Amino acid sequence: MSREAPYLAVADALRARILAGEWRLGGRLPSRARLAVEYGVGRNVVQRAVDRLIAEGLLEGRAGSGTYVRAPRERLPMIRARRRGSPGHPATSVAERGRAGAWDFHTRVRVPAPAAIAWRLAATTAGSLLAGLPAGAWVDRVRKRPVLIGADLARAAVLLSVPAARWSGLLTVEWLYGTALAHGLLTVFFDVSYASYLPHLVGRARLMEANSTLSAARSATSIGGPALAGPLVGGCGPATTLLASAAGMTLSALLALAVRRREDRPARQDTRPRLRREVREGLRFVLAHPVLRATILGDAVFNLFLAMYQAMLLLFLERESGLGAAGAGLVLSGMGCGALLGALSVTGLVRRFGQGTVVWLAPLVTCPPTALIPLARTGVGLGVAAVGLAALSFGGVARVVAQTGFQQSLTPDGLLGRMNATARFVSWGVLPLGGLLGGAAGTAFGAPAALLVAAAGMTLGFLPAFLSPLRTAEREKSPACEPN
Template sequence: MLRSPSPAARTSVPVSARIGLLRDPDFGRLFAATALGQLGDRILFLALPLTAIVALHADAFQVGLLSALTTAGSLLVGLPAGAWVDRMRKRPVMAGADLTRALVLVTVPAGWWAGVLSIRWLYAVALAHGVLTVFFDVAYVSCLPHLVGRGQLVEANAKLSAIRSVTSIGGPAVAGPLAGWAGGPGTLVVSAAGMAVSGLLASRIRRREEKPRASAAGERPRLRQEIGQGLKFVFRQPVLRATVLGDAVFNLFLVMYQAMLLVFLERRVGLGTSAVGLVLSGMGCGALLGALLATRVARRLGQGPVIWLAPLLTCPLTALMPAARPGWSVCGAALGLSALSLGGVVRVVAQSSVQQALTPDRLLGRMSATARFVSWGGLPLGGVLGGALGSAFGAAATLWIGAAGMTLSFLPAFLSPLRAPRTARPSPATTG
């Protein structure tokens, strides 16, 4: 059994050792790009639906549809994106996607100031942003093993999760008061700026990546064949199959939950934009704690058990939100959301490291795209269902259903080899 180091031992660890991968300039650029891009994304998460709710007076179904379109990119281009990214160097894809996302978001304040902004305009922006995010995320996951090496994936994922968690705290905390002062459309200018700088930083990563090789005949396989290779690889691996199916269940009910969360807080609990930002910042605090604990928890319990234990222990606490009423009970509900974020980050760090370690380089893009397609393919349905259930039964009932569904997402991993008391750390994959 692992033992915690003594205080003296902890204080004797050199600062350079604690910094670890951050000493590497290229990883430092990716780290900074992640911070700014995620800050922009966290601001977007609050500002776009608030623009619909406050500026355009959207109803519950329209808010749910907006949420659905934000994630529809995974369903529309999720599988071909992996094959395309596997054909290209990853750095230009990340930089181009971020810069284009920034340009797309700037159209919202421009349309608002020109007096022509509509809910359909927001739908188009949400869809375009979601499609570009698919390409960025697939390239991002594929780039990391090349950038840091497979032996340092857990550390890299933990550090990147930590900075994402910090921005999850800072983003809503900034977005809430900023939205109250400048309005949702004006707040999106800050979101676009963060993504633009993120793209510029990604473009400055210096480590040269080899261009993916063509086949022996000098021709690449057809797109359909490449997509099929990715699907077969993921679904023939029991561990990969379990992780993506668990994610699919979790994400479906999470989006149903999120689609009505802002509606519930703004209209049922009566919170203003600043208070909503503070509640969402609490989620970021839980995520930060999860990122700080992720490596230690994975070492103690094994990466496999962490993947199913995290949702089983933390998702039930999200039921505190629909039980909340105006007053102090909102604080307890916010703690439940913080626990959800903590468990989610611990799970994702372990899960991402397992997925990357099990996948050969030539299939990383397709593995990531297949996992995203299956895991996120139901997100548009979740948004639509969330909006429809919210319209039919109310926001609180939808939150109860979402909490129950997220808890059940532990089952695929629990019923797989990941259930073992200590799942062995996977060896780097060499075959596909």
């Protein structure tokens, strides 16, 4: 092996074996671990060699399945010229070779998302849409702590099924879809239960502090989790890494089991429980309350444009900013830092400005800086872009913490599950639509323009709360803002 670039030597050897027909078209290559042993190199060297062959069109990777041989692609040189029809213009050059030209005065390539990605995204969000409202009605009938424990243990079992299927040779992409769907459904029940259990556990007077602490913990794990996941995936593989996630779910269940505060059973209704009637009752309560209606509508507007923004953000950073992987990672790290800072600061902001004011003021102040992302280039622009994303996360977390405390304090115990489920259903329900809007806007106008539109839309998320009694909650003591 060459000491200078061992991955090139491995790539040359693999290329020769592929062209010699050792593996047929569509055939699966041995695992990276096996190839590393065969060539006496590390897995990262084999990974770089395989990535090079994928870029050449000799191989293709399939998520959760492996690497396969594909038919080699014909590589045509691109010749640049200013005017269409002139000798050497790309469209003319391609047409001379008997191909249809697709170059039209720009280098933006419009590539539709593979069906596998669409199905994976649908599976991860389908749980909230399928079970969101019924889950709230069911949670209101039962004690919340057993639901938390059962959901955690069930999610751990679902995640453990992936490495088990991988080791037994049964893992398929359909298995992964089913895992994502089951995990999403269980997460709906967990999230609705914990948001409904918190007022009982800490008391309504301490909801702000409790929500702030929980949000800070989530933000810290969102920073540390990916940092730990990278080495684990690289060293152990994606399937095996899920063992760590399953262990985390099990630990969460044990911690919930250790809670000793007694939880009263919800009062039984005189009439026979009817799921449809209970769901309608929860919807009527939320939509009739001016503050709950305004906060949930503001969530819908914000999340719609946030999904649009996120759909274009990675595309912009990867293809148009020229930052590279390290620069894009630095920009994105601003989101985790901003979220943690927002969670730690929200209690002080509420004391300074008031809880209702924070709900509408946070998006008005922190969303406009996201319009700076199209300036992301190396140097000063890189820092400006990171600050813009940090501001977005800071304001988003501050708004959600202040808003969640308000929603919980305004809702009777018997309706907490349905209120939380309705809020989650609306918030998650608009995400697929926002992603579609982002893709359409990016295709029509380009990623920078789509980011600017999304930044303006997120800023408009302040309007529903601003036009509601929340704007004067602290000054006028509106009855609509009085705790239940």
